[in-house]
Amino acid sequence: MKVMTIALVAHDNRKKDLIEWVEFNRGTLLRHKLICTGTTGRMVEAALTKNYKKDDPEIDITLLRSGPLGGDQQLGSLICEGKVDMLFFLWDPMQPQPHDVDVKALLRISSLYNIPTALNRSTADFLISSTLFDSDYKPRTESFSGYIERKLDL
Numbered sequence: 001m002k003v004m005t006i007a008l009v010a011h012d013n014r015k016k017d018l019i020e021w022v023e024f025n026r027g028t029l030l031r032h033k034l035i036c037t038g039t040t041g042r043m044v045e046a047a048l049t050k051n052y053k054k055d056d057p058e059i060d061i062t063l064l065r066s067g068p069l070g071g072d073q074q075l076g077s078l079i080c081e082g083k084v085d086m087l088f089f090l091w092d093p094m095q096p097q098p099h100d101v102d103v104k105a106l107l108r109i110s111s112l113y114n115i116p117t118a119l120n121r122s123t124a125d126f127l128i129s130s131t132l133f134d135s136d137y138k139p140r141t142e143s144f145s146g147y148i149e150r151k152l153d154l
Contacts (some may be wrong), residue, residue, distance in 0.1 A: 001134045004085035005033045007075055009067065009106075010040045011097065014090035017121055021090075022047045025128055030057045035084065037075060038066030072102040076109040087117040088124050114139040 006029065011017035022029060022044050029048065036044050041063035048059050065071040080086050087110050097103055110117045115141065118124035127133065 001031065002136050003032055003050075005035060005083060007035045007084050007087045008040060008044055008079075009037050009072070009075065009088070010090040011067075011092035011095065012039075013092040013095055015040060015043055018088070018090045019047045020042050021088075021121060021124055023050075026051075028128060028133075030059065032060075034061040035060075035064065035075065035078065036061060037064050037067065037071030066152055067102065068097075069098040070102075072099060072106045076102075076106045077117055079106075079109050079113050081118070084115060084151075086127065087115050088127070089117065089119055090121065090124070114141060 008018065008022070018040065026048060034044065035041075041061060045059065045061050045063070048061070052059075064074040075084070075087075079087070087106075089106070089110075091103065092117070107119075116127055118127050
């Protein structure tokens with residue numbers, strides 16, 4: 001089984017849903033490295049610590065800044081560096097966010113770098129229950145060399 005780095009993010013109105021999902025998938029998530037933004041990360045850590053048994057794997061979680069304080073951008077940077085394998089981002093499409101441009105940038109980067117991304121509970125369920133989840137699956141990566149090496153007329 002490949003140990004993946006999984007990012008978990010949720011807007012305020014979706015945090016409860018994410019925590020229920022984390023608790024349901026606790027055993028699977030404990031086998032992987034987790035990266036979370038701010039408040040979501042503290043809640044995920046608390047949910048995983050609850051009912052912790054001595055034979056459980058150690059919780060491997062990295063907490064970034066809160067989304068509106070740069071956490072979404074930190075996460076986007078980690079995706080660009082190839083340090084994130086999967087993104088579970090339960091976002092709230094009905095509530096305006098003060099950092100909406102950061103959210104859009106994060107989703108753009110996850111798509112650009114072909115990171116499996118779940119934006120709602122149903123998709124999260126499908127991703128984590130996929131036969132590919134615990135495999136050595138490598139998403140196809142695009143070459144950006146044509147863009148990077150393009151000739152600029154200055």
